[in-house]
Amino acid sequence: MTPAERRAAARQLVAAQVKPERACLLVGIPRSTWYYRPKPRQDGDFRQRIRELALVHPRRGYRFIHALLVQEGHRVNRKKVRRIWREEHLTVT
Structure with a gap:
């Protein structure tokens, strides 16, 4: 399972009324991954x-x-x- 797929699975769990911390634990990603917002590239x-x-x-x-x-x-x-x-x-x- 790729990291993008794990983030998507965590989003689905949160949409189903699961707390983000619990969703990250269930999917197997760090909580910081859930809260991380990538910066747009200026190139x-x-x-x-x-x-x-x-x-x-x-x-x-x-x-x-x-x-x-x-x-x-x-x-x-x-x-x-x-x-x-x-x-x-x-x-x-």
């Missing part, structure tokens, strides 16, 4: 710039794009560039 500007650079350099990969972003003065982690690269389905052609 729209990086995402757009990565797409632009990928169009200009179609034969280069995410590592080269990361190097270009660093040269431009952006402080961005290589892993973040790779995550965005994969989410945008960018490939070397």
